[in-house]
Amino acid sequence: MTDIPPAVELAGLTKTFGPVTAVDGLSLRIEPGEVVAFLGPNGAGKTTTVDMLLGLARPDAGTVRVFGGTPADAVRLGRVAAVMQTGGLLKDLTVAETVRMTAHFHAQPRPVAEVLERAGIADIADRPVGKCSGGQQQRLRFALALLPDPDLMVLDEPTTGMDVEGRRDFWQAIRADARNGRTIIFATHYLDEADAYADRIVLVRQGRVVADGTTAEIKNLAAGRIVRATLPGADQAALAALPGVQAVEVRGDAVLVRTDDSDQVARHLLTRTAARDLEITSRNLEDAFLALTTDTLTAEPTQPIGV
């Protein structure tokens, strides 16, 4: 089964715009059937990466393979489809006309009625696109993306600008569709979206992957606590061997331990070592996200992130 190419393989992808490096040597491999969230703050390089993945932008360096071929081939064969933030629609066509017209561009499209139904816009089929709300237009783009029954669906911040209800409806439509082994990649800066809909989260910052793991693993990055104490000459190995300890870092006289079991570490430090000024802090997913995706390093060790 090793001859099955990955759905997406990005290697050393780099893209600069003048002095700005939007994507900086990004590598990523996504297997068929995965539902992956591409999570990062605005300006992290998500959209540029998605553009290169779809063949809408050419990388300055690195390679993109989609199902073993070029993005252009994948688009032409209907293997990949996308819902972009910026894709324009013709205002003078109705919803159904837009889908019908786009269906003719594909060799083997799904029936128009079916994709309208699956995107949840069958009831507004005869509405002119110009009169549709942002959320309805986004679901129309989703309907267009469903036409080729793609093996890979890419969504670039699909719910930007939608209200809470619109977001929920949109994701319900996506989720109802995410079966039969379709690979889904979505870029988002909403943590809760990544958490709720992805199997795997790829955190990007400044055009690089800073963390990559299952949703549970990424959450664990944040679930632990940090025990900090002043302890000159701390025995890092001993601390690392304690149950629940994820990472140990020494900064001068201070030692920082990231752990699931802060009581255990605190007890050890206070009873077995000369540690003083002990301090326990916890963080949530939001903190982890900020810590991983912002420039200014917080007090926590962000080093061993190889989850």
Next chain:
Amino acid sequence: MTVATSSTTTSPARPVDRRPPALGGFSTAVLGIEIRRVLRNRRTLMFTLIMPAVFFLLFGLPQRGQDLPNGQPVTAWIMISLAVYAAMVATTSAGAAVATERALGWSRQLRLTPLRPAAYVATKVATAMVLGLLGVLVEFAVGAAAGVRIPADVWLLAGLAAWLGSLVFAAFGLFVGYLAPAENVMQFMGPILAILAMFGGLFVPLEMLPHAFQQIAKFTPVYGVGQLARAPLTGDGLDWVALGNLAAWTVVFGLGAARLFRRDTTRV
């Protein structure tokens, strides 16, 4: 293209036999939708079908009873000129529609489909030519209804020349469309077309204008098609200057559009 044949999917539920669309995604069905779109646009209908017809009623009808030197009616001369005008406005606006679609981001959306850019342009040109034909037919119908009587072969040849010659303006429209991605491109194209039509002798016979004007006119893009379309009526025979003019401008606009088109599609 080899990816389609290997079974590169994990789940049997995924479609395996994938192929690109025939003709790069060009289809008569889409052409039909495009033509319907154009006909739904009141503004386009106003400028391409109604206005030239009204011009004929305003400026053509008063000349009723007047004859050209060869005995053919002057109203036919005006009708054919305005048919050329109708066709040129129609084909230019249909070609320039790419400007609107680029401005709206629709072209970007299309790049996420298997539609080849060449098929897209072919659809636009075909739409332009259908609309151009409609412009000629409406003008001729209004002329015939208003009493223009000329030999059948003149109807046919003049109509064909006006229609086929307007291909140069389909190219012109595409050229402008790829030059300026503006939603309202026809608002500034309208006056430009009117000036070109003036130089092409569509509104007033060039012989009635100053000599310098006539000399310049021979190098402007409407001159050739205007002369050729009226030749069957005036009996002037094949005008090589006009033919050269039409060929040269078709090449200029065609190459210009092709060049900008290529720049647009390779820009990634």
